[in-house]
Amino acid sequence: MAKMVFVRHGQTDWNIQGRWQGHSDIPLNDEGINQAEVVAEMLRNESIDHVYSSDLTRAVQTARSINQFHQKEIIQDPRLREQNLGRWEGIFHREISSIYPEEWERFLLDPENTQISGGESTGQLSARIVSAITEIAKRHQNESVMIVAHGLALAVFFCFLEGIPIRDAYRKVPENAKPIFLEWNGDGPINQSH
Numbered sequence: 001m002a003k004m005v006f007v008r009h010g011q012t013d014w015n016i017q018g019r020w021q022g023h024s025d026i027p028l029n030d031e032g033i034n035q036a037e038v039v040a041e042m043l044r045n046e047s048i049d050h051v052y053s054s055d056l057t058r059a060v061q062t063a064r065s066i067n068q069f070h071q072k073e074i075i076q077d078p079r080l081r082e083q084n085l086g087r088w089e090g091i092f093h094r095e096i097s098s099i100y101p102e103e104w105e106r107f108l109l110d111p112e113n114t115q116i117s118g119g120e121s122t123g124q125l126s127a128r129i130v131s132a133i134t135e136i137a138k139r140h141q142n143e144s145v146m147i148v149a150h151g152l153a154l155a156v157f158f159c160f161l162e163g164i165p166i167r168d169a170y171r172k173v174p175e176n177a178k179p180i181f182l183e184w185n186g187d188g189p190i191n192q193s194h
Helices: 013-017 030-042 056-065 094-100 103-110 122-139 151-162 166-171
Strands: 002-008 050-053 073-077 145-147 180-184
Touching: 002 056, 002 122, 002 151, 030 056, 050 056, 050 094, 056 073, 073 122, 122 145, 122 151, 122 166, 151 166, 151 180
Parallel strands: 002 145, 050 073, 050 145
Antiparallel strands: 002 180
């Protein structure tokens, strides 16, 4: 079993504004920096053997803050990025339905299989994230691992662990900079609550 700590990055201006971020490389805002410092204190006395992070700035900033007390190499893995939202990135959530009405309608009906123009489907995100975290868990059996990633990326992974449909991911998105702990051997769903 790998002991795993999952953390969504701290807050960004686009989080507050309601803009879709995806792969856009948006840094933490002042509140996000504060959140990263708070979670760093929360995890200060945790045993952490390895630190993995999405390579996007907001995740790396959060990982660095936490890692100040652990001094491990931060392994930046682009597979841990948020969903690639293509041409939707930077657009306000409330505006997507009017700018891209047909694509938005398809996305609402079937996010798992609807590939956003210039981006990826939620199913493609899930396959990428599950593959990456499974590999990390299997590599670090009997060790503790911190993974800093993104809201929907972590949510689809939790759907996989719980054996529930990907369309339920939007109600599983974790809060910014709140740690989630679990033990997992990398072998399929565990049906563990979060």
